[in-house]
Amino acid sequence: MSFVEYGDTIKDGDTAIVFLGHESMFPVKVQHGSKTQTKYGVIRHSTDLIGKRYGSKVTCSKGGWVFILHPTPELWTMNLPHRTQILYSTDISLITMMLELKPGSIVCESGTGSGSLSHAIIRTVAPTGHLYTVEFHQQRAEKAKEEFQEHKVEHLVTVKNQDVCKNGFGVSNVADAVFLDIPSPWEAIGHAKSALKIEGGRICSFSPCIEQVQRTCLAMEEHGFTEMNTLEILLRVYNVRTISLQIPDLGKAQGTAQFKSGVPLKEMVGHTGYLTFATKSLF
């Protein structure tokens, strides 16, 4: 198993996703001799997991069953241990598209945080690209490194434990794209410009507050970035329901009829943050 290559069977040392339902799943580190408790009973790694195919239905000790899924960056985002606020797949998908990331891209990111975005970037730029990710909190940087090793993507990522606003990304003129998710991104715009390729590239900064966006835009302008654009993405989820409606009284039919209808959820995830994109141009 690796987060960038699909493996058919579950192996000792893999990170697998135990899927109990859409609202209930968790990651598990597969280890010979280990056991995992679920509400359906125990899963014994040696007999129930190792050697089974990913996607298998596994019966737990109390007779209930779960699916064991191959990890993906999307599942990891939904299940990872939170050490910070994280970016979710809705924002990540826009970031990936607007930064024009693809296999082979070189990307700089700060801060690493819980590694949610990092895993998605790594999967996109594999097998020939690279992510340079900078995190000034020592334990977070170390934990991220450890997870990248466990997920067998360490050859695609370099973790640096330093302050990006003071020391930058540790690389010059190599990046196709730079992503910032830090409280004062305007202090890192100069370093982002130096990390980007001489001939140009894309930058994105994520900030929850509009005042941060204003300062970041001013800094981007000062450093000659162009095509500046700030977007906010809101996800509106619809439930498909069967509803009953009164039949209009046109003289014949009476009563109610049943229809399928798409009904938006009463509550939706609100503002996460503003995404400011810009281009480093040669001129």
Ligand SMILES: C[S@@+](CC[C@H](N)C(=O)[O-])C[C@H]1O[C@@H](n2cnc3c(N)ncnc32)[C@H](O)[C@@H]1O
């Ligand atoms: C909100 S989290 C990033 C979450 C990440 N995007 C994810 O999806 O998991 C922000 C991180 O930036 C780090 N950070 C803040 N300022 C920094 C700086 N100047 N240099 C490096 N890291 C910084 C924090 O320690 C924190 O871990």
